[in-house]
Amino acid sequence: MTIEHGRMQLSNGIDPLELVQKYGAPLYVYDAAVIERQYKRLHSAFKVKSLRLNFACKALTNVSVLRLMKKLGSGLDTVSVQEVQMGLMAGFAPQEIMFTPSGVSMAEMEAAVNLGVRINVDNLPMLEQFGLKFPHIPVCIRVNPHIMAGGNLQTSVGHVDSKFGISVHQLPLVKRIMDNTGLKMEGIHMHTGSDILQSEAFMAGTELLLNAAKDYPDLSFVNLGSGFKVPYKPNDVETDIEELGEKISTRFKAFCKAYGRELTLVFEPGKFLVSEAGSFLVRVNAVKQTTSTVFACVDSGFNHLIRPMFYGSYHKISNLSNPQGKMQHYNIVGYICETDTFATNRALSEVHEGDILCFHNAGAYCFSMANNYNSRLLPAEVLIYQGKDHLIRERQTLDDLLRNQVQIEI
Ligand SMILES: *Cc1c(COP(=O)(O)O)cnc(C)c1O
Numbered sequence: 001m002t003i004e005h006g007r008m009q010l011s012n013g014i015d016p017l018e019l020v021q022k023y024g025a026p027l028y029v030y031d032a033a034v035i036e037r038q039y040k041r042l043h044s045a046f047k048v049k050s051l052r053l054n055f056a057c058k059a060l061t062n063v064s065v066l067r068l069m070k071k072l073g074s075g076l077d078t079v080s081v082q083e084v085q086m087g088l089m090a091g092f093a094p095q096e097i098m099f100t101p102s103g104v105s106m107a108e109m110e111a112a113v114n115l116g117v118r119i120n121v122d123n124l125p126m127l128e129q130f131g132l133k134f135p136h137i138p139v140c141i142r143v144n145p146h147i148m149a150g151g152n153l154q155t156s157v158g159h160v161d162s163k164f165g166i167s168v169h170q171l172p173l174v175k176r177i178m179d180n181t182g183l184k185m186e187g188i189h190m191h192t193g194s195d196i197l198q199s200e201a202f203m204a205g206t207e208l209l210l211n212a213a214k215d216y217p218d219l220s221f222v223n224l225g226s227g228f229k230v231p232y233k234p235n236d237v238e239t240d241i242e243e244l245g246e247k248i249s250t251r252f253k254a255f256c257k258a259y260g261r262e263l264t265l266v267f268e269p270g271k272f273l274v275s276e277a278g279s280f281l282v283r284v285n286a287v288k289q290t291t292s293t294v295f296a297c298v299d300s301g302f303n304h305l306i307r308p309m310f311y312g313s314y315h316k317i318s319n320l321s322n323p324q325g326k327m328q329h330y331n332i333v334g335y336i337c338e339t340d341t342f343a344t345n346r347a348l349s350e351v352h353e354g355d356i357l358c359f360h361n362a363g364a365y366c367f368s369m370a371n372n373y374n375s376r377l378l379p380a381e382v383l384i385y386q387g388k389d390h391l392i393r394e395r396q397t398l399d400d401l402l403r404n405q406v407q408i409e410i
Helices: 014-022 032-045 065-071 081-089 105-117 124-133 169-180 199-214 241-259 307-311 398-402
Strands: 001-002 007-009 027-031 051-056 075-078 096-097 118-121 140-146 185-189 219-222 263-265 278-289 292-299 317-319 327-333 341-349 357-360 380-386 388-394
Touching: 007 118, 014 357, 014 380, 014 388, 027 032, 032 051, 032 065, 032 124, 032 169, 032 380, 065 380, 065 388, 075 081, 075 398, 081 096, 105 118, 105 124, 118 124, 118 185, 124 169, 140 169, 140 199, 169 199, 185 199, 185 278, 199 219, 199 241, 241 263, 307 341, 307 380, 317 341
Parallel strands: 027 380, 051 075, 051 263, 075 096, 096 118, 118 140, 140 185, 185 219, 219 263, 292 327
Antiparallel strands: 001 007, 027 278, 278 292, 278 357, 317 357, 327 341, 380 388
16 A cells, blocks of 8 residues: 555555445455566566466465466465365466365375376375375475574474474485385475575575485476565565575576476465555444553454464554544454454554554455454455456355354254
8 A cells, every 4th residue: 555645545546445435344455456566576586497486375365366366477376175176266277286285184185186286295104195096196295494484483384393394304215205106206395484584594495405306307396485574564674585586596597407407496475475465444443441551442353364363463554544643552452252452552543433444464364364253254355456446255244154054953
């Protein structure tokens, strides 16, 4: 969002307050122009012969967003067979979809194989079973490089105690299983975690992975995962994509030369592509003064946006209804009957009942983590595409809560 004449606006001058009038609150709004900007920025940061960006769709799984990604030229990274099915529905070819699950059943793997998508294996027993059953289907191997990186312990998934991936020290076993079963390795992968600040950590992981890669002659791609950080706070640090891009491109080109063939370099960004494109608009139900604190109570809660409570994440918040007011401090809290605090002691332009607040950076891991706790309904989603607003998900109704319930005679 940008500020024009003291008011926040989305691309093409669209006023978020008008969207709330039209679609109601709470409301998720995504700006396709921002997604496109981020896609292009990331794509042009890597100067290699063959580059592929696979959108990690667990960040934002709306089918219309997936279609936008497809149009931009992206592939897809999926973590469940349902995400695979959504990707196919959105128009991705099976081979543009990578299935990167963690600890799933053989039945789910088989379902993915039957849908024709690329398979990423993250544990040795699965590799063995898979090799016995599908020796002719080439796989990608998810390697755990044992590097501590990422915003915090929950989002750091490549360290030694993480459940993700096959330890880099177990690669000799991988090789033995592949030789015994006749499996071929088409790709090698790591994903060390979300919010990686230091390009050194990223480069160390890259080095480890490329070192492992040279022992496997059938590769067609190397997938370095994601972890690109975007700014959440004012003056926040962000990954210097251009600098990282140069370093990795140089290293990757040298690798391909030594390997003897051009391979495809793959990344699977989630947050980087969609976080900043999203705004979550909520209405203030009450402003409540206690002895020491002023609470701004909004018509949402951790049922719609759980990141602050789940990860301690910071989301910038603005008062769209009173952008020029006097700054005051508030605890912004939800309506769920649990402690669901979005922000503590946060300076906001003076808040009144009925005001619309905006949570910024609400594109990634916000709607996709929403749930129906307290029998609350999920909000609507709107996509600004080519300068116009489009409803891409209707607000839930009571029927949605009852749909799968079976009422017995009591
Ligand atoms: C979640 C996930 C990503 C995306 O991470 P971001 O921090 O959102 O970019 C990439 N790869 C895998 C395997 C993931 O599980």
